[in-house]
Amino acid sequence: MLNRGWFVACALVFAASSALAHEDDGKILDRRPPYRGAGFTRASAANPGGTQKSINLLGFQASGIELLSWLPLSDLKPGADNANSCWGYVSPSGREYGIIGLSNGTAFVEITNPGNATVVATITGPTSLWRDVKTYQTYCYAISEGGGGIQVMDLSQIDAGVVTLANTVTTGGDLATHTLALDAQSGFLYRAGGVDNGLRIYSLANPANPTLVGQWQTKYVHEASVFTYTSGTYAGKQIAFCCGGYNNGWNSTGLDILDVTNKSNIVVLGHLSYSGAQYCHQGWLSDDKQYFYIDDEFDEGGVGFTKTYVIKVTNLSAPQHVNTFTNSSTAIGHNLYTRGNRLYAANYRAGLRVFDKTNQTSPVEIAYFDTWPDDDDAHFNGLWNNYPFFPSNVVIGSDIEKGLFVWWVGAPQLAVSFPNNYPTILDPAGQSVTVKITPAAGSSVLAGSETLYFDDGSGWQTAPLTSLGGDLYDAAIPAGECAKALRWYVGAKSQNGWDWIEPQGSPLAPVTSFYAGSVTVAATDELEAPSGWTAGDPADTATNGIWIRMDPAGSPNQTDNDHTSNGTLCWVTGATPPFGSANQGDVDGGFTTLYSPLYDLSTFAEPAISYWRWFHNAIGPFKHEDVFTIQISNDDGASWTTVETVGPNGPETAGGWFLHVVRVADFVAPTSTVRLRFIADDSLNDSAVEAAIDDLQVLELACPGTPQLYCTPKVNSQGCAPAISGVGFASASSPQPFLVGASNVLNKKNGLLFYGSSTLGAAFQGGTLCVALPITRTSLQASGGSASGTDCTGTYSYDLNAWIQGGADPSLVAGAQVCCQYWARDPQDPSGFATSLSNALKVTIEP
8 A cells, every 4th residue: 555644755855846736736646766777778689789778677568569769767867856748859850859858857869760769968957847848940948837937948959969958938927837838830839837827828930039929817727739720610720729727727627729819819719618527637639620639637536447538629619528438447647649540648557548549539449558567546657748740650758757768659660470489499409480570561671680689698699580582581590408598589670770579578578498398397486475485594694675575565676566477475675665765675784695495306307497586786876786696506505506696787787577597407416405595785885785586487398318217226235226317418519518427326436337229127137237238338437435434425427428429439329329327346235246236317319
């Protein structure tokens, strides 16, 4: 449950620097800390070895919309605590720019390549939660509820990365303004609201120096949109559609339609207080000027679905409320615009919602991108505004807590897909995957850009796709070691140089496949119930941020959701207060350790353990100093081997759930006493360190070259049954060893591995001969073990791959079967043969 006292405290702090837009404004009461993690650029997918920005950090849900770039507040302007409105600008050269209002000014972002959004300039402005921006010719105008009048910014050199503050206009009374409207056709700028103002109108005859030419102060105007009619009854008229009312918009709230052609004689043409009106907030006119669409900021009230009001305005003197349409969301509708047969709505916690309005009175939702995936509650967080008017058809959005989003709505210029689905199991010898790249009408593939991106653990590499004719391509997945994971994705560029990839979250949310014959999930732990995990170690030194299993409350550097799709609990470092700061509940003073349960992997030929982790060390003056260490033990913690160290730098150190897969045999031999431990550390300078763990799975990978055990061992004179084992897989070319060993053998006794091509089960020297003749002996080994006495602590180990690839036995080629058994000396053998025999294994040699 949200802490109302916390919100009130935020309101008091923020009120010191921000004038209220209207009484008890929910935007203040619902304030949340800004997101401080990494964002995303699609261009990073074409450079996977460089600095990455990840799409999968917060689990955005989307349909029919692709995220091309996302710049968080920290990327837009240092010190920004929130974003507000946004608008667009196209320079004379055709380059496109997104302009976004922030708590401390305005940022200008080039999106000519929308997959590589880049901040080119910022201008500082009065501190305020509210800011609005509009453009005209080569100028941008910004206002705020924090006062300052109108900032006039010169965009004539923006292509060179230069934006300057050309002027500040303070005429018109109160310096505070709530929103701006601009009619580019007539060349007039309109200040709406601010304190209790209606409209203040400025001529842009000299766009660098807006001149006050008129006012309409009959009512408070919250937002206005102004259009010059070019045909029909109102041809030549400049018409303002004003959302507001008396008493800061609360009384007689509704739509006022004004003829503002004569700034000295503004005429009210019509008024409508539509059914269900609570606070008429903003609206936009259809392209044919037949309908006006309104979003009411307080009509949801925590119940019902997001409403949009359709007003017929063919007769401006008699506007008619003809319909109200909804979607499946309960979020608050905030700002909307129309272009062609689409309506684009920024609906706070529901994100961007796109409607097909072919039927203009009953639009139907066709696409969405939810920037607040937690819920659709009726609170003032999430997406504030959007701008859908770029010539490129790119759409941008401004999110209060998360910054600037750049989207593509609808069918992509290149639709990249896997017509036969992508494989999760890969042939260790390599295999082909069919890729389909279909250009949209008017688009085409940039020849030579069709690429496979893959990482086998040694870093990202690329390989070209091979054309199969038409829109089909072959992705040649390289050969790999069985039981290893491969991360990979595919992509291509359209002729304009934009990148289109699949999966869209790549390179940090790519396909993860395993080289194996099959993968079996042996166990899954979603951490929703106690399952044998242990938090803390006597050697831990952390004074704060101790591991705890809980529903995380969230902070700027800690997740506020577990990873499980239908779950709530995970292990996190410290119980952060709801929506607390980065330094509340984080790890301090040293390190804190979390232990997994024991896992019995002794019967697994190729076990692997996967888990999802979160780590954040990217906030504060000492960011990127500390690490998150994961280790594995096969002796119940007597010794430990590090499997990965996250940090101090890198793309996975700024939050986000990331999957990691541990092939156990790469680090320790599988035993019955395997466990993991997770160590989050803040031992250096005091910094904001947070970690989390969720959704662990134990996997069994079946490899074509994985050995199969068979036959019965001969119990030795100490009552032990010698056990053969194989780690790795038999290969005619792999540089990795295939270790065939034996345990439970007598200490300090010689023995050897022998093999043949067929199995057997014949009585032999008091035991069982498991390998048919002819057999080949390898070199003699000493078992080691205890230095004194006689016991079963001896072991043997032999790298069969080295023998296979050494060429001493020409029959050992790819595809050949090898059957192996150990013989050992046993002077006290009760059967009188002085021998001991293990059980056996058989394996097929892989290429």
